[in-house]
Amino acid sequence: MNTHELIDTARELVAGDKGLLAMDESNPTCNKRFAGLGIPQTEQARRAYRELIVTTPGLGECINGAILFDETIRQQKKDGTPFVKAISDAGIIPGIKVDSGAKDMAGFPGEKITEGLDGLRERLADYSQMGVRFAKWRAVFAVGDGIPSRACIEVNAQILACYAALCQEAGLVPIVEPEVLMEGEHTLERCRNVTEEVLRTVFSQLYTQRVLLEGLILKPNMVLPGLTCLKQEGVDEVADATVSCLLRAVPAAVPGIAFLSGGQSPELASARLNAMNLRFKSRLPWALAFSFSRAIQQPALEIWRGQDANVSAAQQALYHRASCNRAARRGEYNAAMERT
Numbered sequence: 001m002n003t004h005e006l007i008d009t010a011r012e013l014v015a016g017d018k019g020l021l022a023m024d025e026s027n028p029t030c031n032k033r034f035a036g037l038g039i040p041q042t043e044q045a046r047r048a049y050r051e052l053i054v055t056t057p058g059l060g061e062c063i064n065g066a067i068l069f070d071e072t073i074r075q076q077k078k079d080g081t082p083f084v085k086a087i088s089d090a091g092i093i094p095g096i097k098v099d100s101g102a103k104d105m106a107g108f109p110g111e112k113i114t115e116g117l118d119g120l121r122e123r124l125a126d127y128s129q130m131g132v133r134f135a136k137w138r139a140v141f142a143v144g145d146g147i148p149s150r151a152c153i154e155v156n157a158q159i160l161a162c163y164a165a166l167c168q169e170a171g172l173v174p175i176v177e178p179e180v181l182m183e184g185e186h187t188l189e190r191c192r193n194v195t196e197e198v199l200r201t202v203f204s205q206l207y208t209q210r211v212l213l214e215g216l217i218l219k220p221n222m223v224l225p226g227l228t229c230l231k232q233e234g235v236d237e238v239a240d241a242t243v244s245c246l247l248r249a250v251p252a253a254v255p256g257i258a259f260l261s262g263g264q265s266p267e268l269a270s271a272r273l274n275a276m277n278l279r280f281k282s283r284l285p286w287a288l289a290f291s292f293s294r295a296i297q298q299p300a301l302e303i304w305r306g307q308d309a310n311v312s313a314a315q316q317a318l319y320h321r322a323s324c325n326r327a328a329r330r331g332e333y334n335a336a337m338e339r340t
C-alpha cells in the first residue's frame with residue numbers, strides 16, 4: 001500500500017469546488033431508467049448514453065472523478081477511444097463500482113446485505129491495470145418499524161471495511177457508501193439517529209480493520225425526513241441536522257464527504273448542499289462535496305431520450321447540474337441559477 005498515493009488521490013477527489021459524478025448504474029438500474037423514458041434497454045443504448053456523458057464539454061471544470069460500471073469501463077467511444085482514456089483526457093479521475101448489489105438478508109425481512117467480496121482482490125488488481133484510481137461500494141439501510149436492525153448495521157459495516165481494506169491494498173481509494181434510504185414515514189430526527197448509528201459502526205469497523213482514514217472518501221445520505229413523512233423540514237434545518245450528525249460520527253482525518261442524492265430532486269440536492277457549505281464550511285474538518293447520480297443525470301436523460309439529435313441539449317443540461325453543484329460547494333448556489 002502506497003500511503004502517500006492514497007492520500008493524494010483522496011484529496012484530489014474532493015479538491016477545489018468540484019465533486020464526483022456517479023455514472024455506475026448497474027445494467028438493471030440503467031435499463032429501468034431507460035424504460036421509464038422509452039429508451040431501448042440495449043448495450044448500444046447504454047454505451048451511447050455514457051459517451052454523451054463523458055464527452056460533455058467542460059465536464060472536468062466541475063467533476064474530479066467519475067464512477068463507472070463494469071460494462072462501461074470495457075467500452076469505447078464511437079471513434080474507438082476507451083472511456084477510461086476519454087475521462088482521463090478530460091482531467092477526470094476514473095473510478096469503478098465494485099459491489100455486486102444489495103441482496104435480501106436471510107432472517108431479516110426488509111433488510112439487505114451488499115455482496116461482492118468473493119474474488120474482489122483479483123478484480124481490484126484488474127481494474128487498477130485498466131487505469132482506475134478509486135472504487136465504490138454501497139450498503140443500504142431501510143428505515144421502518146424495528147429496522148435497521150443491529151445485525152444489518154454490523155454486518156454491512158464489516159463488509160464495507162473489508163472492501164475498503166482490499167481497495168487500499170490495491171492502491172485504490174475506497175468510496176465508502178452507507179446509504180440510509182429516504183423511503184418511509186420516518187422523521188428527520190429518526191434519520192439523524194439511524195445515520196449516526198450507522199456511521200459510528202462503520203468507522204468503528206474501519207478502525208478495527210486498519211483502514212487508513214486519510215485515504216478514503218465517505219459517501220453518505222443527507223439527513224432527511226422520510227419521503228412520506230408529513231413534516232418536511234426546510235433546507236436550513238436539513239443542513240443543520242446533517243452537519244451535526246456528521247460532526248458527531250465522522251473523524252476529522254477523513255479528507256472528504258461526498259453525498260449521494262438518493263432520489264432528491266436535483267434542485268433540492270443542490271440547495272441542501274449549498275446550505276451546508278454556506279453555513280458551516282469554514283468550521284468543518286472535511287470537504288463537503290457531491291457524488292450524485294440522479295441529481296446530475298436525470299434532466300439530461302429526460303432530454304436525450306435515446307435520440308442523437310438531442311445529445312447537445314442533454315449535455316448542456318448535464319453541465320448545468322454539475323455547475324450548480326460546484327456553486328453549492330462554494331455556498332454560491334441560488335434558485336436564480338435554475339432560470340438561466
Ligand code: 13P
Pocket residue numbers: 022138177260261262263291292293294295
Ligand atoms: P444517487 O445520487 O442517484 O442516489 O446515486 C448515487 C449512487 O452512486 C448510488 O450508489
